[in-house]
Amino acid sequence: MSEERPFAIDLGRLKTREKPSDAASLRAAxxxxxxLGFVERExxxxxxxxxxxxxxxxxxxxxPPIATEIAAEARRRGVVQGVLIExxxxxxxxxxxx
Amino acid sequence: MPVIVIASPKxxxxxxxxxxxxxxxxAHAGAxxxxxxxxxxxxxxLWSQRGTVPAGIEVLSGVTEAEIVRTIKPLDQDGQVVIVDxxxxxxxxxxxxxxxxxxxxxxxxxxxxxxxxxxxxxALIAEEEETLDRRIPHAxxxxxxxxxxxxxxxxxxxxxxxxxxxLIEPAxxxxxxxxxxxxxxxxxxxxxxxGNMEAAIGNAAGFAQAVYGRLVGEPGR
Numbered sequence: 001m002s003e004e005r006p007f008a009i010d011l012g013r014l015k016t017r018e019k020p021s022d023a024a025s026l027r028a029a030x031x032x033x034x035x036l037g038f039v040e041r042e043x044x045x046x047x048x049x050x051x052x053x054x055x056x057x058x059x060x061x062x063x064p065p066i067a068t069e070i071a072a073e074a075r076r077r078g079v080v081q082g083v084l085i086e087x088x089x090x091x092x093x094x095x096x097x098x
Numbered sequence: 099m100p101v102i103v104i105a106s107p108k109x110x111x112x113x114x115x116x117x118x119x120x121x122x123x124x125a126h127a128g129a130x131x132x133x134x135x136x137x138x139x140x141x142x143x144l145w146s147q148r149g150t151v152p153a154g155i156e157v158l159s160g161v162t163e164a165e166i167v168r169t170i171k172p173l174d175q176d177g178q179v180v181i182v183d184x185x186x187x188x189x190x191x192x193x194x195x196x197x198x199x200x201x202x203x204x205x206x207x208x209x210x211x212x213x214x215x216x217x218x219x220x221a222l223i224a225e226e227e228e229t230l231d232r233r234i235p236h237a238x239x240x241x242x243x244x245x246x247x248x249x250x251x252x253x254x255x256x257x258x259x260x261x262x263x264x265l266i267e268p269a270x271x272x273x274x275x276x277x278x279x280x281x282x283x284x285x286x287x288x289x290x291x292x293g294n295m296e297a298a299i300g301n302a303a304g305f306a307q308a309v310y311g312r313l314v315g316e317p318g319r
Contacts, residue, residue: 006303009127011177013314014100019174019198020230021167026197032225033193036218038107041189042163 055082100313101170101180103199108215109186112205112241114141115276117183120203122285123306125154130178134169135159136195137185141280149283163191170198179313188218196226201312202236203266208243208251213258220263237312239305240269264312268304273297 020026033039051058059082062070074081092098102120104113117133125131131154135142146157161169166182173180182195196202202223206216216238223236238258243251258265270276275286275298282289286299 005127006123006300007127007307007310009124009129009310010314011129014129014177014179016100016174016176017200019101019232021171021198025230026167026194028229029193029197029226030190032229033190033222036188036222036225038188038190038193038222040163041187042191 052080052082054080059085100200101174101182101198102309102313103182103184103195103202104205105184105192105196105202105219106186106204106206106212106216107188107192107218108206108212111186111207111212111216112270113137113186114145114183115279116203116205116239116241116270117142117181118145118279119270119276119286119302120306120309121155121179121181122152122279123302124179124181124310125152126285126287126303127306127310129154131155132173132178132180133157134161134166134180134182136161136166136191137183139185142183145280145283147283148280149288151283152285152288163189163194166191166194167198170195174198188222192219193222193226196223196234197230199234199236201309202234203309204236204238205241205270206238206254208240208248208254210250210254213254235264235312237264237266237309239266242272243269244272266305266308266312268301268308270305271301273301276302 049058061067070081070084074084104117104120106113114137121131121133133142133155135157140159142157143159151157158169170180170182182199184192184195202219204216204219206212220236220238223234227234240251240255247255255265274293275289275295278289278292279286286295286302292298
C-alpha cells in the first residue's frame, strides 16, 4: 500500500490546555456524573481479614487486650497464633471431658 | 498534548475501531500517539498484540478509574496525542476521562438505539462543562454506515444537527478492512488486502484529518 501521507500534522499546533484535576473538581464532576447514572463500576477489593495461609480460615476475633497477649506469646515462641488456639482448645477439651 | 476521549455508554458502537483508525492514521501523518486501553475487554491491547504496533504509537493497557487522571497528566504535553478508549458503559471512569479531554468523540451507529444511548454521553459532557467551568469540545461520528444512507440515518443526522451537535465527516463506513484490524493488528497499510483498501484508507485518513482539524481549531480542514 502507498506510504504517501494523505495529510501531514504540524506538531507545533498540537497544544495542550489546562484542565482541572484537583480532588474537589473531580469530586464535583463525579457527583454530577452519578446523577446521570455514570457511577463507580469497578470491582471492589475484598474487604476484611485475609484467610490464614496455614488453615485457609479467617481467625475468630477476640478483645484487643487478649489479642495483644496472644500475639506476644506467639511471637515469643515463634509460632503462629493458631497454634496457641489449638493448644487452648485441647486444654479446654481435656478440662471439659469432650 | 491533545487528549481525545472516545466515549459512548453504548456497547458495539465502534469505539475501539474508531480509536485504532484514528491512532494509526494520526501516527501515519506524523504525530506521536499514546493509546490508553481503559476497556476491561482489552480491545486495544488485543489489537496491539495481533501484529506490529505501527511506529509512533504506544499502547498502555488496563488503565482503571483510580489511575486515569494521573495516567493522562504526565502525557498531556504539546506536540503529541493521547487517545482514550473506554468501555461501553456509563461509569465514573468515563466521566473522569471526559474531565481531561480536549476533544470527546462519540461513535454512533445510525440507529435510534445508538443515538438514544449515545445522547447520554453528550448530556454528561454538558454537565461536566458546567461543573468544571470549561468548554469540552465534542463531536459525533457515525460508524458502520452504508453507501446509501437510510431514512433513519438521515433523520438522526438532522436531529443532531438541529441540536447543534458537531458531526464529523466523513463518517466511518462499514468496511471489511476496519474490522480486520483486530485480526491482523498493525494498520490499514500493513495488513493483507481486505476489500477495497484504497477506499478504506481514504475513509480513515479523511476522518483523522477532520479530527486533526478540530484539534487545531479548523473544523473544516
